[in-house]
Amino acid sequence: MSRTPFGARRRLLYGLAGLAGLLALVEAVPRLGLVDERYLPPATTILATLARELATAGLWIALGETLIGWALGLAIAFFLAVAIGVVIGIVPGLRAATTSTIEFLRPIPSVALVPLATLLYGPSLSSTLLLVVYASFWQVLIQVLYGVAAVDSVAYDTARSYGLGSWSRVRHLIWPTALPYVMTGLRLAAAVAFILAVTAELVIGSPGLGAEIQVAQSSGAVPAVYALIVLAGLVGIGVNVAVRFLERRVLSWHPSVRSEATT
Amino acid sequence: MRALRRAVTWFGLPVLLVLVWWLVSGGSFYLPDPLKVVRAFWDTWVSARAFEDVLPSLGRLLLGYVAATLLGVGLGVLVGLSPRLRATLEPVLEFFRAIPPPVLVPLLMLLAGIDTPMKVLVIVSGCVWPILLNTVEGVRALDEVLADTCRMYGVRGGSRLRRFVLRGASPQIMAGLRQALSIGIILMVISEMFASSSGLGFTIVLFQRQFQIAEMWSGILLLGLIGLALSFLFRLLERRVLSWYYGSGAARA
Numbered sequence: 001m002s003r004t005p006f007g008a009r010r011r012l013l014y015g016l017a018g019l020a021g022l023l024a025l026v027e028a029v030p031r032l033g034l035v036d037e038r039y040l041p042p043a044t045t046i047l048a049t050l051a052r053e054l055a056t057a058g059l060w061i062a063l064g065e066t067l068i069g070w071a072l073g074l075a076i077a078f079f080l081a082v083a084i085g086v087v088i089g090i091v092p093g094l095r096a097a098t099t100s101t102i103e104f105l106r107p108i109p110s111v112a113l114v115p116l117a118t119l120l121y122g123p124s125l126s127s128t129l130l131l132v133v134y135a136s137f138w139q140v141l142i143q144v145l146y147g148v149a150a151v152d153s154v155a156y157d158t159a160r161s162y163g164l165g166s167w168s169r170v171r172h173l174i175w176p177t178a179l180p181y182v183m184t185g186l187r188l189a190a191a192v193a194f195i196l197a198v199t200a201e202l203v204i205g206s207p208g209l210g211a212e213i214q215v216a217q218s219s220g221a222v223p224a225v226y227a228l229i230v231l232a233g234l235v236g237i238g239v240n241v242a243v244r245f246l247e248r249r250v251l252s253w254h255p256s257v258r259s260e261a262t263t
Numbered sequence: 264m265r266a267l268r269r270a271v272t273w274f275g276l277p278v279l280l281v282l283v284w285w286l287v288s289g290g291s292f293y294l295p296d297p298l299k300v301v302r303a304f305w306d307t308w309v310s311a312r313a314f315e316d317v318l319p320s321l322g323r324l325l326l327g328y329v330a331a332t333l334l335g336v337g338l339g340v341l342v343g344l345s346p347r348l349r350a351t352l353e354p355v356l357e358f359f360r361a362i363p364p365p366v367l368v369p370l371l372m373l374l375a376g377i378d379t380p381m382k383v384l385v386i387v388s389g390c391v392w393p394i395l396l397n398t399v400e401g402v403r404a405l406d407e408v409l410a411d412t413c414r415m416y417g418v419r420g421g422s423r424l425r426r427f428v429l430r431g432a433s434p435q436i437m438a439g440l441r442q443a444l445s446i447g448i449i450l451m452v453i454s455e456m457f458a459s460s461s462g463l464g465f466t467i468v469l470f471q472r473q474f475q476i477a478e479m480w481s482g483i484l485l486l487g488l489i490g491l492a493l494s495f496l497f498r499l500l501e502r503r504v505l506s507w508y509y510g511s512g513a514a515r516a
Contacts, residue, residue: 014350115471217369236361
């Protein structure tokens with residue numbers, strides 16, 4: 001399929017070389033004095049700080065809090081969006097009646113809700129949830145609407161003429177058709193939800209990784225700031241990988257995944 | 264008659280929602296009624312503040328977004344055209360993309376202070392990754408037959424770049440630009456909420472701290488309208504840039 005002239009193993013080697021190059025660069029630049037160490041600590045210092053932080057319970061608690069906010073918010077948004085999306089998609093006329101409202105509410109940046117969350121909940125998990133749910137809800141909803149609209153009308157009429165009730169139609173026809181779209185929505189929403197979870201902690205001060213970064217920054221612990229940012233990146237990668245894995249599992253019956261697996 | 268029906272489907276639900284808002288707003292201190300918010304909107308934003316806070320914010324967003332586009336597309340074409348460079352840099356780039364952009368705000372405050380350069384830098388450093396990675400992906404997936412045709416006809420240099428590489432990758436590039444736009448708006452607001460004495464984000468947080476509830480809601484409304492306007496403008500741009508693509512039917516496949 002791909003026209004890269006080399007195989008997976010060489011790609012891996014090149015990729016590792018790239019990462020090593022980044023580490024070497026971050027190590028060399030402050031050591032050679034090109035950038036002051038106070039602003040950019042060498043890579044070994046950053047990684048050592050990260051290792052030391054990882055040995056403390058506080059960091060794991062913060063990490064857990066971030067992940068709880070992320071997972072809970074994502075789950076709430078997901079179920080709400082799927083339920084509402086399927087209803088809007090099925091009930092005739094509802095799609096047309098809601099289009100203008102959805103198109104208006106969707107582009108509202110969720111950080112606009114920061115002051116409201118602060119006012120209502122203060123620095124707490126609820127604030128995080130408000131932002132995370134709002135941001136990820138639309139990502140899933142739009143995909144659910146696409147998915148329900150993609151149901152083959154002949155298949156739909158067939159199901160009706162065979163006397164499938166509305167629940168069976170949702171269960172056996174609409175849900176499987178919409179599932180690939182729903183999973184795309186979930187993947188997009190998972191990334192956005194993580195960004196918003198960290199943002200809420202950073203700006204509002206809800207407990208979690210973001211709040212730790214904020215504390216480290218205001219106390220001038222520069223290597224800790226870098227270490228926590230690296231950790232946030234690693235968690236972000238973990239989130240992406242986990243959702244992709246879930247997508248493959250859930251859609252293993254789907255032709256798009258099956259054809260990918262055989263090539 | 265048809266126009267009336269369309270008007271009802273288009274405006275029916277929004278009007279209903281505003282009415283519900285009106286009905287429930289009496290009971291809560293945190294939710295002033297819509298009229299108050301509209302009046303606060305008029306008094307707050309249709310004034311000198313539009314020039315002092317709103318326009319500079321939007322200017323920084325535009326500056327950062329354009330810089331990120333140039334950087335992202337430029338580097339993306341370079342990386343995308345060389346398989347070796349791509350294999351080397353891909354893990355590094357994926358890592359940078361996975362970092363939630365708002366965490367860069369405290370870091371860049373450290374490096375660049377709290378003035379305009381920091382804010383623009385935050386927007387650039389958040390927006391550049393989706394653009395860069397989508398450009399790489401778009402350039403990688405260019406049609407091979409077209410590439411060979413270009414070689415056959417001796418299309419090379421700037422003309423090849425403009426007519427083949429950028430054109431062919433433009434659907435992907437636009438997808439990256441759309442992602443970057445919503446990240447850019449988030450970062451514009453956050454960078455001002457964090458440490459600032461002016462700007463849209465700062466003003467809204469200030470209202471919240473002083474319990475000027477109606478003004479705070481008007482700020483949320485303004486951010487919503489800005490988001491709406493920018494996504495509308497982006498759609499116009501996308502239609503224009505990708506008109507060849509929509510016309511070809513490839514978009515549907």
